[in-house]
Amino acid sequence: MIILAIGDVVGKIGCNFLREKLPRLKRLKGIDVVIANGENSADGNGINKATIDFLFSSGVDIITTGNHAFRRKESYEIYDRYDYLIRPANYPESTTPGNGMTIWDMGKYRLAVINLMGNAYMEVSLECPFRTVDKLIAKAEKENAKMIVVDFHAEATGEKRAMGYYLDGRVSAMFGTHTHVQTADATILPNGTGYITDVGMTGTIHSVLGVKPEIIISKFKDKLPQRFDLATGECKMDCVLMEIDEKTGKTFNIEAMEIG
Numbered sequence: 001m002i003i004l005a006i007g008d009v010v011g012k013i014g015c016n017f018l019r020e021k022l023p024r025l026k027r028l029k030g031i032d033v034v035i036a037n038g039e040n041s042a043d044g045n046g047i048n049k050a051t052i053d054f055l056f057s058s059g060v061d062i063i064t065t066g067n068h069a070f071r072r073k074e075s076y077e078i079y080d081r082y083d084y085l086i087r088p089a090n091y092p093e094s095t096t097p098g099n100g101m102t103i104w105d106m107g108k109y110r111l112a113v114i115n116l117m118g119n120a121y122m123e124v125s126l127e128c129p130f131r132t133v134d135k136l137i138a139k140a141e142k143e144n145a146k147m148i149v150v151d152f153h154a155e156a157t158g159e160k161r162a163m164g165y166y167l168d169g170r171v172s173a174m175f176g177t178h179t180h181v182q183t184a185d186a187t188i189l190p191n192g193t194g195y196i197t198d199v200g201m202t203g204t205i206h207s208v209l210g211v212k213p214e215i216i217i218s219k220f221k222d223k224l225p226q227r228f229d230l231a232t233g234e235c236k237m238d239c240v241l242m243e244i245d246e247k248t249g250k251t252f253n254i255e256a257m258e259i260g
Contacts, residue, residue: 001032001033001106001109001111001147001155001243001244001246002029002030002032002033002241002242002243002244003030003031003032003033003034003035003111003147003149003173003241003243004025004026004029004031004033004034004059004239004240004241004242005035005036005060005151005173005175005199005239005240005241005242006022006034006035006036006037006060006199006202006228006237006238006239007037007177007180007182007198007199007200007201007202007237007238008020008037008038008039008066008177008178008180008199008200008201008202008203008210009036009037009038009040009041009051009055009201009202009203010039010040010180010201010202010203010204010230011040011043011044011203011210011230012043012051012230013065013082013203013204013230013232013235014040014041014201014203014204014210014235014252015041015051015054015055016123017027017057017203017235017236017237018055018058018060018202018237019054019058019138019200021060021237021259022034022059022060022237023058023059024059024079024209025075025236025239025259026059026246029241031241031244032106033061033062033104033111034059034060034061034062035060035061035062035063035064035113035149035151035154036055036060036062036063036064036194036202037052037063037064037065037066037151037177037199038052038055038060038064038065038085039064039065039066039067039069039071039153040066040068040102040210041054041055043230044228044230045068045070045071045072045076045228046068046069046070046071046072047065047068047069047071047075047169048064048072048074048076048078049074049075049076049210050065051136052078052082052085052096056084061084061104062084062085062086062102062104062113063082063084063085063086063149064086064113064115064118064153064177065085065086065087065088065115065153065154065157066088066115066177066178067088067117067122067123067124067153067163067178069087069091069098070087070096071174071182072126074247075158076097077097077101079098079215080098081239082099083102084102084104085098086098086100086101086102086114086115087099087100087114088100088115088116088117088126088129088153089101089114089116089132089133089136090116090117090126090127090128090129090132091117091126092126092127095114098179100114100115100116100132100136101113101114101115101136101139101140103140103143103145108228108246109146109147109246110143110144110145110146110147111145111146111147111148111149112136112140112143112145112147112148112149113148113149113150113151113155114133114136114140114148114150114151114171115127115150115151115161116129116132116133116135116150116151116152116153116154116163117152117153118153118154118155118156118159118163118178119154119159120154120156120158120159121156122154122155128167129152129154130163130166131165133150133163133166133167137170138173146246146247146249147172147244147246148170148171148172148249149172149173149174149175149242150163150167150171150173150174150175151174151175151176151177151244152174152176152177153174153176153177153178154176154228155178155179157183159205160176160197161197163257164193164195164197164230165189167193168189168190168191168192169189169190169191169193170193171193171249172193172194172244172249172250172251173193173194173195173242173244173251173254174193174194174195174240175194175195175196175198175199175200175240175242176196176197176199177198177199179198180200180201180203180209180210181198181200181201181209182196182198182199182201182238182256182258183196183197183198183200183215185197185225185258186240186254186255187254188251188252188253191254192248192250192251193248193250194240194242194244194251194252194254196240196254196256199238199239199240199256200238200239201236201238202235202236202237202238202239202260203231203235203236204231204232204233204234204235205233205234205235205260206231206233206234207230207231207233207235208231210231211228211229211230211231212229212230212231213231215227215228215229231243234260235260236258236259236260237258237259237260238256238257238258238259239256239257239259240254240255240256240257241253241254241255241257242254
């Protein structure tokens with residue numbers, strides 16, 4: 001099975017660029033399932049029904065999110081309406097809409113996709129992602145999911161690397177999101193789990209995480225709140241291609257790509 005994971009899609013410009021590039025890439029690489037982090041797909045942060053529908057109609061199969069999952073209140077009820085839109089599983093179950101895992105059923109094989117969020121240097125501390133993922137792996141195995149892929153939305157490289165080794169041999173692959181900068185460490189860990197610390201982003205190249213550079217510079221210099229207007233111009237789609245053995249659930253090839 002060939003799975004493509006796409007880094008944080010930023011705003012309308014990122015959504016449009018994904019729609020332009022994804023169909024050809026799917027044909028060229030014979031991709032079976034596409035996972036994209038869409039928590040920044042709405043202009044000005046967050047996600048809404050329009051961007052969800054746009055990403056799905058552009059060829060994305062499963063949308064993951066992160067710390068901006070609930071940035072817009074109008075998005076709360078959406079999570080319970082889409083089976084293939086998930087939010088970090090370590091949000092409190094009793095108060096949070098949606099689910100942190102979904103199952104992609106291909107008949108002969110089943111793929112579980114899990115969404116987690118880190119705690120280090122994030123604005124809110126959630127339940128322990130390590131303990132949360134233990135429960136979800138057990139649940140996925142009961143659902144007969146031979147392959148398990150995890151989107152770990154986290155800030156700290158150390159927390160992501162630790163999670164990678166914690167999951168090694170237990171899941172098919174783990175890819176990191178959130179920092180919007182693709183890391184140069186795509187690899188297969190010793191026990192067969194595909195890994196990359198951060199996939200990167202889909203959006204404007206000459207920007208600071210998709211935002212106009214002068215706005216972020218002003219924020220750091222002046223210490224005052226700023227409206228985050230998205231940058232425009234030449235774009236890229238950061239992604240990682242993972243080839244997984246359906247019988248063993250192990251990754252046998254992984255390739256980080258920047259599509260321009």
